[in-house]
Amino acid sequence: MTNNKKRIALVTGANRGIGFEVCRQLGRLGYQVILTARDPVKGQAAAQVLVEEGLPVVFHQLDVTSEESIVSLRRFVVYKFHRLDVLVNNAAIFLKGEDGSVMSLSLDTLRRTLETNTFAVLHMCQVFLPLMKKHAYGRVVNVSSDMGQHANMRNMSAAYRLSKDALNALTQMIADSIQDGDIQVNSVHPGWVRTDMGGASALRSTEQGADTIVWLGTLPPGGPTGGFFEERKRIDW
Numbered sequence: 001m002t003n004n005k006k007r008i009a010l011v012t013g014a015n016r017g018i019g020f021e022v023c024r025q026l027g028r029l030g031y032q033v034i035l036t037a038r039d040p041v042k043g044q045a046a047a048q049v050l051v052e053e054g055l056p057v058v059f060h061q062l063d064v065t066s067e068e069s070i071v072s073l074r075r076f077v078v079y080k081f082h083r084l085d086v087l088v089n090n091a092a093i094f095l096k097g098e099d100g101s102v103m104s105l106s107l108d109t110l111r112r113t114l115e116t117n118t119f120a121v122l123h124m125c126q127v128f129l130p131l132m133k134k135h136a137y138g139r140v141v142n143v144s145s146d147m148g149q150h151a152n153m154r155n156m157s158a159a160y161r162l163s164k165d166a167l168n169a170l171t172q173m174i175a176d177s178i179q180d181g182d183i184q185v186n187s188v189h190p191g192w193v194r195t196d197m198g199g200a201s202a203l204r205s206t207e208q209g210a211d212t213i214v215w216l217g218t219l220p221p222g223g224p225t226g227g228f229f230e231e232r233k234r235i236d237w
Helices: 017-028 040-052 067-080 107-134 158-177 206-217
Strands: 008-011 032-037 057-061 086-089 137-143 182-188 228-230
Touching (some): 008 017, 008 067, 107 182, 137 206, 158 182, 206 228
Parallel strands (some): 008 032, 086 137, 137 182
């Protein structure tokens, strides 16, 4: 295993909230971090904050729903770093007004939610896992939610719940598809975190929400794969 300072980590949806804090914590561990965001102005500003803290962070624009944007990012990663070791699929949406019953859910809302929260994760893995396989090392962390748990399934917020339920299934499938190398793929429920999505009354800070994500992204060889975690403990699907 190479020194952590040589590890390259990419975080999606990272200009604020949990994603931003994940970048900070990985940077403090010595990882070279690629902070990505859809808005280049906000993303660059976020990266600059971390750079001013002395952390090894660079910014690259990424719209996870755009094939062209993902391919452009891959070209940047290959040209600049030649590898990718950690991929944190954090970008997600919860559309305004999407907290009603499944029976009133519009299919357009469902499609848009799935496109960002589920389809984009698959696309990111399809594009970047080959870089991990090339070096026989990788950590993929898919930021999910207990709202996607079968054991916790409810009627409301149907699009978000379905997208995270599908993301959890996708995590298991991708983990099962990997036959060789030290590559681990896991989902995480960060908890109810004080972010724009979670709201000011949420129970956990962004530091607490990022902790298990970073833990999964930096696991030693022989760690778990194909699992769902909260507070560094495996939880039910």
